[in-house]
Amino acid sequence: MGKLTGRENKEALPEKVLLLYNAIGEMLSEGIDLTAVKVSEITERAGIGKGTAYDYFDSKEEMVARALLFYMESTMEYLEKGVWEQTTFTERVSTVFKRMSEVAEKNSGALRLILMLFDNNQIGILIKEELKHRKEEKSCEPLLMTKKMIEKGIQDGEIKAELPMEYMMYMMTSRVMTYMMYLLKEENGQCADEEFRHCLCQGIIKELSVEDAFHETVPDKTK
Amino acid sequence: MGKLTGRENKEALPEKVLLLYNAIGEMLSEGIDLTAVKVSEITERAGIGKGTAYDYFDSKEEMVARALLFYMESTMEYLEKGVWEQTTFTERVSTVFKRMSEVAEKNSGALRLILMLFDNNQIGILIKEELKHRKEEKSCEPLLMTKKMIEKGIQDGEIKAELPMEYMMYMMTSRVMTYMMYLLKEENGQCADEEFRHCLCQGIIKELSVEDAFHETVPDKTK
């Protein structure tokens, strides 16, 4: 059977591996600390034997890292599918935020996953390494999608090209993260989810749009 | 001698505790995963005996959490000192970013500390609990300073009051975090630190300033 390379087709993934990935994804969404989770907890939740997990992975960390990469890919896939169906940059941005809020618990997972990319725990390091090997671009996936959105926006003449690309990428990504953080905070604030989201979108549009294009006419597609 | 409450005056902290705090602060700045360090690593670096650490703290986690709170307070103190010396909102924002870049390694520490507040590891949980007990406001310190800056800005008529406070707080904080993330990325981008920083500041000002006040005349005080 042999160990996984992490680059198999989703469809080619053995059943047991999917069970593991789902178990770990669940835990991520539930806010369980994945750096502290025990192998037995994962395999029990997955409903398979502990030894079986080691048929596919060399270590616990690899197992979790692969699961998170899988989770990240699935999430990105879901996000992108919605995004590229939209015709304008503004709509695309709205869609991303809307999708983030749709599956509330998934947001928690997505945020915690991104944060992991900035921490130096074993799992985060493994994920970053894997990402490096996969793409020549050294950045992580979420930044990449943002980049594609911006490039398309510039190409379509919706976005001004003056600001540095890197800045725009980070700015957009950080706003999505901000939204997730906001959703994560237990103490619900005075500001409604929807309003908060709307402000974030508007902020992006306002900052990146070419002057003429922006007349505060952006409809709130999120409603 | 007795365990620490975590609310001692900085000056009243025993020497050994300061040695521990410094050792942990160093490790934070060096990017070492603090959820995985061994007690012996900390005490060796601090130059004290392993048992001594337990004269002041009940567990490794408490020790690290307290050290990080100390680190956070020191950093906030340093930031605030610079901030309130400035006369305009714009200058205050610039100062925060400038200070963040001044001590490059400290930024890494500060960012990783903030991220910890959004993760559910033992240490993060302890820090959040402690913060809850300290302030009636349930948010973490960085958001608080941001809030104060905004309130002052509104009061001075520099900032428009239409946007929800919570949104403004999060937006500003997230931009500071974005800067830290950017500094942290190993692969230095094509965009210079200074330019990146400038863009971030401008973004804040542009979004929050009362219309008239903003004629793209904001001087880049950071240079």
Place this chain on the structure above:
Amino acid sequence: MGKLTGRENKEALPEKVLLLYNAIGEMLSEGIDLTAVKVSEITERAGIGKGTAYDYFDSKEEMVARALLFYMESTMEYLEKGVWEQTTFTERVSTVFKRMSEVAEKNSGALRLILMLFDNNQIGILIKEELKHRKEEKSCEPLLMTKKMIEKGIQDGEIKAELPMEYMMYMMTSRVMTYMMYLLKEENGQCADEEFRHCLCQGIIKELSVEDAFHETVPDKTK
């Protein structure tokens, strides 16, 4: 596999648990201080891994306490088997003492186990708790067997019923313990084992027998 309840059938005990019990029983007989043994000493003697012990027990103390209860049960079983084969009270008493001397090293174990029931070390406390849960009678096993012997003796008209039951129980038990203490003393006295034992038996018989029944005709069955 799960932790043990301590109420499993002897036959149902996992092999590793039996190995542990035997190792601890050996140590008890050898006079090793069981409140001070290391887990590694026990598992090494049992020939199993340190971690394995924790698959079956929650703590070192529980492990030792369970082993001693097992030891106590086995010993009581062995004693009782001999006892109830005898037809008279006198013979029954003789048999108990004889059996105690048969396995010299076991006596040491049995005595030390009983003494433990009167001390407040962790293990003793656990044993007492467990005994409470097992029987409605709050006394420990050895007292119970003595009680049964006395009751049978009264029923058969061999023993007078005037003395308080509790006194008789304690008196008999203490004489058995006295014999064990005597056997334990390193400095062998001037008095032979057999003579000492005979005196102890006689003392019991003399004190408890109905007047008529006792004409110093009791044959020394122990020879």
Place this chain on the structure above:
Amino acid sequence: MGKLTGRENKEALPEKVLLLYNAIGEMLSEGIDLTAVKVSEITERAGIGKGTAYDYFDSKEEMVARALLFYMESTMEYLEKGVWEQTTFTERVSTVFKRMSEVAEKNSGALRLILMLFDNNQIGILIKEELKHRKEEKSCEPLLMTKKMIEKGIQDGEIKAELPMEYMMYMMTSRVMTYMMYLLKEENGQCADEEFRHCLCQGIIKELSVEDAFHETVPDKTK
């Protein structure tokens, strides 16, 4: 100042040492497990510094062992004083039991101390060693006093000389211990303390008295 030899006059004992002895004696009476007690617990109770204890003793075990020997001597002294004031063997036996019951909590201490002599924990071993060095007779103190009582009884013609001395010593001692065990049992039985004690005394007298001397006329002096 130098370490103690353990053979100083009571009056010559430094104040701090007495404080330690009293603290340990208290703990013994309270049923605290002295093999598990911490040095800090002892010194705190004694109201002296931890270091001070080590000015007088080489180790915790030595400290506790010496304290227990001191306790044993005091108890024996108290017992003997009463005993030798009596004129007959019967009265002497009664007195011992009466004194044991007088100070209920002390009994617990005395019993636990005697049991320690039959266990192989560090402290028990030290006590036994010390006792060996002190007297040519290898037995422990309680057995010795019993011996003296019996010898006096034989000398006075009250006790028959047929039974082996060792047997008589053990028998008597074990009856005293039995009384202490009885007092120690939490579940107070149906049999009153006094009655139990009376039975124990009677048993001794009946077994050891010269035939003629015993006509069931022994008055219950314990009342």
Place this chain on the structure above:
DNA sequence: GATGAATGAGGGTTCATTCAT
């Protein structure tokens, strides 16, 4: 292939003992 009982290295924590003050 799948399992989970068994392992033992590793690390957190305790506490007897020391020694500078």
Place this chain on the structure above:
DNA sequence: AATGAATGAACCCTCATTCAT
């Protein structure tokens, strides 16, 4: 002399990993 802060050896327990079934 008296103290108690500091130390680090020692030990319990956990849990990632293996491997016989």
